[in-house]
Amino acid sequence: MIKFDNVSKRYGKKQILNKLSFEIPDGKFAVLIGPSGCGKTTTLKMINRLIEPDEGKIYIDGKDIESEDKVQLRRSIGYVIQQIGLFPNMTVAENICVVPKLLKYDKERCDQIVHDMLNMVGMPYDEYAGKYPNEMSGGQQQRIGVLRALAASPPIVLMDEPFGALDPLTREVLQDEMKKLQKKLNKTIVFVTHDMGEALKLADTIIFMEKGQIVQMAPPEEMLKNPSSSLVRSFLGKHSDGEMSSISVEDFMRTNIITVDQDRGILECTERMARSGVDTVVVVDEEDKYVGTVSIRDIKLRGMGENTIKPLISRNVQTVQRDGNAQECFDYLLNSGDNYVIVLNEDDTLAGIVTKNSMAKALSEALWG
Amino acid sequence: MYGKMLINSIVTHVCYVIISVTIGFVLGLIIGILLSRIPKYSAYIFPIVSIFQTIPGIVFIGVLFLYLGMKPVTVIIALSIYAMFPVLKNTYTGILSVDEGYVEAAKGCGMSPYQALFKVELPLAFPNVIAGLRLATVYTISWAVLASTIGLGGLGDFVYQGVSSNNNTLIIAGAIPAAILAVVAGALIDRLQKKIMSRGTRGEAAK
Numbered sequence: 331m332i333k334f335d336n337v338s339k340r341y342g343k344k345q346i347l348n349k350l351s352f353e354i355p356d357g358k359f360a361v362l363i364g365p366s367g368c369g370k371t372t373t374l375k376m377i378n379r380l381i382e383p384d385e386g387k388i389y390i391d392g393k394d395i396e397s398e399d400k401v402q403l404r405r406s407i408g409y410v411i412q413q414i415g416l417f418p419n420m421t422v423a424e425n426i427c428v429v430p431k432l433l434k435y436d437k438e439r440c441d442q443i444v445h446d447m448l449n450m451v452g453m454p455y456d457e458y459a460g461k462y463p464n465e466m467s468g469g470q471q472q473r474i475g476v477l478r479a480l481a482a483s484p485p486i487v488l489m490d491e492p493f494g495a496l497d498p499l500t501r502e503v504l505q506d507e508m509k510k511l512q513k514k515l516n517k518t519i520v521f522v523t524h525d526m527g528e529a530l531k532l533a534d535t536i537i538f539m540e541k542g543q544i545v546q547m548a549p550p551e552e553m554l555k556n557p558s559s560s561l562v563r564s565f566l567g568k569h570s571d572g573e574m575s576s577i578s579v580e581d582f583m584r585t586n587i588i589t590v591d592q593d594r595g596i597l598e599c600t601e602r603m604a605r606s607g608v609d610t611v612v613v614v615d616e617e618d619k620y621v622g623t624v625s626i627r628d629i630k631l632r633g634m635g636e637n638t639i640k641p642l643i644s645r646n647v648q649t650v651q652r653d654g655n656a657q658e659c660f661d662y663l664l665n666s667g668d669n670y671v672i673v674l675n676e677d678d679t680l681a682g683i684v685t686k687n688s689m690a691k692a693l694s695e696a697l698w699g
Numbered sequence: 700m701y702g703k704m705l706i707n708s709i710v711t712h713v714c715y716v717i718i719s720v721t722i723g724f725v726l727g728l729i730i731g732i733l734l735s736r737i738p739k740y741s742a743y744i745f746p747i748v749s750i751f752q753t754i755p756g757i758v759f760i761g762v763l764f765l766y767l768g769m770k771p772v773t774v775i776i777a778l779s780i781y782a783m784f785p786v787l788k789n790t791y792t793g794i795l796s797v798d799e800g801y802v803e804a805a806k807g808c809g810m811s812p813y814q815a816l817f818k819v820e821l822p823l824a825f826p827n828v829i830a831g832l833r834l835a836t837v838y839t840i841s842w843a844v845l846a847s848t849i850g851l852g853g854l855g856d857f858v859y860q861g862v863s864s865n866n867n868t869l870i871i872a873g874a875i876p877a878a879i880l881a882v883v884a885g886a887l888i889d890r891l892q893k894k895i896m897s898r899g900t901r902g903e904a905a906k
Contacts, residue, residue: 378807405809415804418899419822428808428818462899478808488807 331356332377332486332518337386339372339542346372348542349386354535356485359512359519361529363565364539370522373539374488377520378407390486405432408479408487408517412494415475416463422448422474423459429482447477451507469500476508480515489521493528498661505531526565527657530554538562579659580652582692583673583682589614592621592640599639600629612672613643618679620672623647649674652681660689701872705857709876712853715843716880719775720836723782727835728828730783731790732816738795745791752784756845764849774846778839785834793827794820823900829892833885840881844873 332354339347347369354360362370375381376388379400388395395403408429416425426447427440435443448455451473463471472492479487493501509532512519523529529536530550538546538553546558557563588606590599592613603611603626610625622643632642648671650659659671663686670685734741760777767773797820805815821828847855857873860866 380803380807401809401811403809404807409804409807411800411804411807415800417801417804417819417823419819419825419897420899428810432809432814462897464899 331389331391332520333389333392334373334376335387335389337373337376337383337388339369339376339381339384346542347383350543351386352537352544352547354518354520356518357516358534359509359521359532360535360537361521361523361533362537362539363523363526363529364545365561366524368539369542370539371490374490374520374522377486377488378404378409405429405482406484406486408482408484410472410475410479410487410489410492412491415478415492416471418463420462421459422461422463422466425463425474426478426481428478429484433482435482443481447481450511451477467500468496469504472496472504473507476504476511480511480517483515484517486518486520489519491522491524494523494525498658498665501528502658508532526567538565578652579650579654579656579673579684580681581656582688582695583652583684584688585682587612587680587683589680590624590639591616592643593638595637596629596633596639596642599624600626612680612683613639614680620649620674620678620680621645623672647672650684651676656692659684660693663689705872705876708852708854708856708873709880711846711851712840712843712855712877713880715771715774715778715846715853716836716839716884719778719843720782720832720839722775722779723835723839724786724832726779727783727786727788727831728790731787731828732794732821734787735791735794735820741791745788748784748787752781756781756842757848760845760849769849769851771851773849774843774851777845778842781842782835782839785838786828786831789827789831789834790824793824793831796827797823822897825896826892826900829888829896833888836884836888837881840877840884844877 334350334352337347337350338345350369350373362373364370372381376383377390377395379395382396417428420428423441423444426444427435430440430443444459445455448458453470453473458466458470458474463474466474475492476489479489493504496504505528511517521529521532530553533550535547535549536553537544538558540561546553546562548556548558553562554566557566588602588608588611590602590611590613592615599611603609609627610623612623613621615621622645624639624642624644628642628644629639636642648662648666648668650662650671650673652673652675654673662668662671663684670683672680673682673684675681734744756777759780760773763773763777767776794816801819801823802815805819810818843853844855844858846853847859854873854877857869861869861871861873
């Protein structure tokens, strides 16, 4: 259990934390959230004594952490930070073993830990253990960042906006993994974020802070139902309207799409595009399963000498399931710069398409009815 | 007869360089690390050190000569001190330019200040340190020419004899081997760096 007792901190004249008191029970996923400058990161860093309080006490399992050795304390608490957590001069295996090595585990045990950890997130040992951070994607790096924090199986893990720098889809995936890991390993996690969606998804308890004080501390459901102030409500924003968060992709996709069969000729395809006034068509196979897209640009650039459209089919367009979360789909459209995503049924047949237009329409309907 | 003299001079020259650069590198590395622990004070220490660096080598050797006499030690002390500066400066700035996020991650993982220094900060500052060593070596090869001003040999013998007797061939006989030495030493250090440095940080060094 983590307990803050009247903790205050000031930098110069600025009061960062003001008599903060709260408790986080063992095995809970607690998310600290609030506007920037509210003291959430300061609070987090006090738990592993990267920042010391001016007043007040912090207890872990009833022990005042001030009385413990800083370095020993930190080895018993996992720590994940945004982006550059991994040491670039060390391989994945070495990064994961940083804390076990500091704790003087023998080599065999360290190896075993690396195997277990990579196995847990489905990254093959042979492929990844010897890689350096700069040889991996941001999502993979942050997975290793989480594994490093878990390696010495600390009962508490601190996470400081760990997924903030990742693209929306990767972030979703890592959040899901994180939630699963936490349930499986039964860790106490303290997680800082400014993204309410993330907080609602992950938290057992949300601690909402403003100006160094707690505005509301409640489970997600409770916070959604009874936000204690207008600031909390504005943070909950779209999430507080229960209807909105449950909207799935199929509720606003367009279904009247121009499709062509993958064996059709180029001329027929361009003719079709011209007639319907579109620049891209969706290609399907005999069983109406989605194959890819063909754009007029592809035909102009590479269509010379081809008979059918088959060689021109591009598979770069993002696809989503029809029961997928509408918000993720919107986030993707907004962040990626793509103009549309393809919606598929469960058997990979084509269900529809979501364009920026249909997204705007759905949003306006939600706002003004 | 010149051939033998030339080889002798090159050997002396190389000895001066290796000994002085080694001493200078170790000193520079240690002092650079120490200063990086106290960046607040180092802001005042560095300008003072820099003034010292502006004293011409020939003056410094001359002064040392007055106190220590005509011994190889005189040359080595002078060259070591000059070789120390680039290493010191690069080590210091290299360590300070390591992203604070890494240092915080190291602390947060439970590394002691020493462990953070040796496992994270120094390895990440390594490209800078080696760049300092490279500078120091190349400079020292040219500075070692000054040894002959107090009659202690090295390739400077040729250069000064050539200058005083107006013999261009002699000057070139001293200058060309010195230039070749500098190029070879630079290449050796580059290879060393590639060998030692981990694959993970090489990309960053290239930036």
